[in-house]
Amino acid sequence: MNKPGKDAKITILRNGPYHVEGDVSVVRKTQVVSEYGEPLTWQKGERLDCEGEVYLCRCGKSKTYPFCDSTHRSIEFDGTETVDNHTSEERRMDYPEGEGIVVRKDDYLCTESGFCGNRLTDIYEMMADTDEPSVRAEIMAMIDRCPSGAFTFALKKDGPDIEPDYPVQVAVTTEIISEGAIRGPLWVTGNIPVELSDGSLLETRNRVTLCNCGNSHHKPLCDGTHRNCPQQNNG
Numbered sequence: 001m002n003k004p005g006k007d008a009k010i011t012i013l014r015n016g017p018y019h020v021e022g023d024v025s026v027v028r029k030t031q032v033v034s035e036y037g038e039p040l041t042w043q044k045g046e047r048l049d050c051e052g053e054v055y056l057c058r059c060g061k062s063k064t065y066p067f068c069d070s071t072h073r074s075i076e077f078d079g080t081e082t083v084d085n086h087t088s089e090e091r092r093m094d095y096p097e098g099e100g101i102v103v104r105k106d107d108y109l110c111t112e113s114g115f116c117g118n119r120l121t122d123i124y125e126m127m128a129d130t131d132e133p134s135v136r137a138e139i140m141a142m143i144d145r146c147p148s149g150a151f152t153f154a155l156k157k158d159g160p161d162i163e164p165d166y167p168v169q170v171a172v173t174t175e176i177i178s179e180g181a182i183r184g185p186l187w188v189t190g191n192i193p194v195e196l197s198d199g200s201l202l203e204t205r206n207r208v209t210l211c212n213c214g215n216s217h218h219k220p221l222c223d224g225t226h227r228n229c230p231q232q233n234n235g
Helices: 123-129 133-144 230-234
Strands: 009-012 018-021 025-033 039-047 054-056 102-105 151-154 169-177 180-189 207-210
Antiparallel strands (some): 102 151
16 A cells, blocks of 8 residues: 655645645646547646645636635535545445456446446456456556546455555546546545545545535545536636
């Protein structure tokens, strides 16, 4: 398991932004898609100039996005956290048993980012062919690119999850859909603790996607609602 950077922490301010502290880099990442619109991987972009603590927009209306400009106050943003704070292990289910791989999914975390399949197949269907190493490798690669961590995998049923070696980082993501580039969630990696506005902690995981459109039904987690928000269409 990765250890977070020195004093790394994200605190959610009540009806306000994400307060990011400590040794955490903030970068841009953009989906790379195929000619058929299938998400393939992520391309890292610029590192944003924000040394030390920083406040990132949560309401989705900031004019200085991804940074907070206090617009949440003028629009009376309701950022009430409604997340189910059970652990992912309590919620997730195992996929059909495969050869040399166990796939688990926590549907609650899913943002439908699309890395778990392509126009021909998906992870669920591929499980029947995991006696072929190349199929197992492709499943593992798909899961590694899942930003929310809804999918995880292990090598055997009672084995630990195998996680990618993600950096201690917040990525301001851009998704590519048929209509063009839109703002994706904030992709937090590297086991950074996230404190809710009531002082309790979100489950600390190697990757988590945080809502920045202001409309998720699972605040502060992203639930994919941003794809229906007009303000997200400028990437």
